[in-house]
Amino acid sequence: MQWHNPPAVWQNRGDQLWVKTGLKTDFWRTTHYGFIRDSGHCYYREVLGNFQARICFSGQYQELYDQAGLMVRVSKTHWLKCGIEYVDGIQYASTVVTRDRSDWSVAPLVGQPDRVWFEVRRRNEAIAVLYSLDGEKFVLSRLTDFPEEPTVWVGPVCASPEREGFEVTFESFTVELSSAPVLNIV
Secondary structure (H helix, E strand, O other): OEEEOOOOEEEEOOOEEEEEOOOOOOEEEOOOOOOEEEOOEEEEEEEEOOEEEEEEEEEOOOOOOOEEEEEEEEEOOEEEEEEEEEEOOEEEEEEEEEEOEEEEEEEEOOOOOOOEEEEEEEEOOEEEEEEEOOOOOOEEEEEEEOOOOOEEEEEEEEEOOOOOOOEEEEEEEEEEEOOOOOOOOO
């Protein structure tokens, strides 16, 4: 695994990755805000073909847009990030899909869960994003077109657009090659 924009402070603690974000880090392209940012932290591995990735994480959410989760990345103009994004004191299940310009979909989570699980399933040109509050029952958050590229980066992602020092602990990150459908429903 390797870093895209390594944070100044991080530790690999065996089966956990602890990160403290840098100042005003983010991944975003143009839509609504008018700026381009490619400064967030992503600890990735290259994955070829269809896969299923899952991660569990917890964060010290305090400031607007503090965020953590999973990233699937082809280039600086073609990527997906999903996870928790903190807005107005609420943790949202969030997915951003970027093909030159970013879009953003969110759903508020019930309560302020201590930790959450996110799963990304890729099958050819389709990606499904799911999340869970208990690690067992996963809820579909997004199904999106993600033009097929043979190799992508996949891994934990975090950022803090309004500050530095957002602390995140990632655990149980897995990536498996998979030929299963992205959805279990028709």
